[in-house]
Amino acid sequence: MRNIFLVIRREYLVRVKKKSFLIMTILGPLLFAAFYAAVIWIAIGSVELKTVQVVDESNMFTNQFKDSESLKFDYLSSQIDSAKKEFQKSGANALVYIPKNVIKEPKSVRIYAAKNVSMELKSGIEDVIEKQIEEIKLSEAGITHKILEDSRVNVKSETISLSAEGEKTSSSGAATVIGGICAFLIYMSVFIYGTQVMRGITEEKTNRIVEVIISSVKPYQLMMGKIIGVALVGLTQFVLWILLTTSLSSVATNVMSDKIATEAKAVTEMQQKNMPANGMPGGNVQNPVAEVMGAISSLNIPLILSCFLFYYLGGYLLYSALFGAVGAAVDNDADTQQFMLPITLPIIFSFVFAQFVLRDPDGSLAFWTSMIPFTSPIIMMVRIPFGVPAWEIALSMVLLVLGFAGTIWLASRIYRVGILMYGKKVTYKELAKWIFYK
Template sequence: MRNIFLVIKREYLVRVKKKSFLIMTLLAPLLFVGFYAVVIWVAIGSVDTKTVQVLDESGLFKKEFKDSETLKFVYLDASLDSAKARFKGSEANALVFIPKNVINEPKSVRIYAAKNVSMDLKSDIEKVIEKQIEDIKLSAAGITHQILEDSRVNVTSETISLSDEGEKTSSSGAATVIGGICAFLIYMSVFIYGTQVMRGITEEKTSRIVEVIISSVKPFDLMLGKIIGVALVGLTQFVLWIFLTAALTSATSAALSSQMPKDSPQMKQEMKKIQDGMPNRQMPGGTVENPIAEVLGAVNSLNIPLIIGCFLFYYLGGYLLYSALFGAVGAAVDNDADTQQFMLPITLPIIFSFVFAQFVLRDPDGNLAFWTSIIPFTSPIIMMVRIPFGVPAWEIALSMVLLVLGFMGTTWLAARIYRVGILMYGKKVSYKELAKWIFYK
């Protein structure tokens, strides 16, 4: 055990002290926060006021186009040819022509521009014309637009979990998002850090350093120490990313808020878009439910401690299971180019589990979800997708036990290959040759 701890310490300290580790640990949160900060800044700070000329031959839209912080409408009283000639010498961004027969031929509306108009501007103009034509046709049929609006009802249901502990509010949307994020993080970590183990072993084998190390440390101890050491490096990087991203996000939000007054036209417009996209719900008794509070309540309805605990277990379990196989591949070959022929059988279960996760999200309690969350090669990703939806304790326990047994099995298998392959040079290895190594005494 002492040798294993020495290898773990050496692997951890060597990798953590590398400039590449420090740069990526600091750079990833900066890039993530910086990307969204730029997007928000561009969305809020780059809104210009556009001038739109309106030539309405029908006379039905004189008061329908309303000025806003970003749009200014100017009504014209001239012929179409004269309006187009004046438009070319003006600073207007668009010219809207509405013919007399627009009621019967709504597709006859034309929008002229020097270059082209944005989809948002085109959509805003079309919505105003559509609404006015609808109102005119409804009025002719004896139905007002208000009656039509009152007849529209948005049904929003609330999901409640029934268990031995009683009724508890749940959220399918929050469970889907949280489960998907956890599965993606495990999927990426297995590839990134498992590959690091394989490349580290290959480099030591190629440089013949391993010949000196093997004289003092057993091959199994060396392999296990490398696997656990890289796992601790990955956990350290994940924890630092979480804390740094949270700190930078808070600082960036505060900086953007201080630079953009709440009563600015841009802020008002963005807030209006958010409110239009997230309408408040009218609750019994006349109260209105805030959508932001609803999202926070949905997250709080999940069993966060269970999700975090299971994530750490399946992150480590999935990594340890696959990194043992990656380590065996690294010991069997002499260079990175030769690893490709052995990577496919290892990476296929990971890829399949990520693909299966899309179907499990639709039916988290189906047969596919159950069996793929039990099999050790797919359980790290699939079980993390299911846990936010609620999984019986015995299924989680069975999955964890099988994952531990799976790790022990792959470690034994990898150790049998590692002890022979780590000192094997200049020979092209095949699957048949690997099978012989496993049963060597």
């Protein structure tokens, strides 16, 4: 046990003291924040005003196209032929032609442009024309605009979980987002830190350092020390990222507190305006900040965090043992490719299956893939925010521990032989022989 601890200490300190680790740990949350800030800034600040000319021969769409921050509509009284001739000189971005018989032939609408028009602009123009034609046809049938407005209903339901503890408000949207994030973090960590274990073993084997180390440490102890050491490095980075992200979020909340208060006041005033004479609220207006916080509070955060920690460690230990066996079996990184596919396929399939599990968290596919040790770390983390029976979580954890124990045994049998094997191209048949060597 002392030797394993020494290897863990060495692997941990060597990686944590690297400049790359410190830089990525500090810059990671900042880079994510900068990325999303840049996306928002581009989405808001890069809007260009586009001019669209409209030639309406039907005279039914006057002032139906509304100006916005990005679009300005000019109605022309000239004929389409002369409008097309003057289009290039006008500097407009598009020319919309609506013929007289547009109601009988709605597909006769034409949009002219110097190059092309965006799908957003094209669909926006089509929507306006479609709605106007619909209203004209309904009016001819005796249905007024007021009747149409009164018939439109915005239904917004509230999800409530029924359990032995009673009724509890839940949020499917928040569960989907949290489950997806947890699954993605485990998916990435298994690849990143598992590969680190494999490359570290391959590097020591190539440099012949392992021949010196193996004289005082057993192969099994060396492999376990490397796996646990890298796992602690990953946990350290995750903890620091969480602390830094929480700190940045607190700072951002304090900076934006005035804006949030103003928004909440505006929402309250809007609710009062929508309140009819009977005193009952007539609008369905909610504070978006309070709605997000309520969605998050509806989840069992302690359970999610504890399960994330377990499945992160379980999934990493299971796959890193196999990555370590591959690193011990080959002489260089180029030879690892032939053995990587059987290991990475279950991880990739897990992430693909997760997309279907999000649609049906309690289906048979979700249940069985959350029990198989090779897929359970990702799939179970997708399911847990939606609510999973305790016996299913316990069974999945037991099977994951057994799966990890089995892969450790298998990897250690390959590791003890392969770590001192040089100059030989290893095949799957050769690996099978190593497992049963005494």
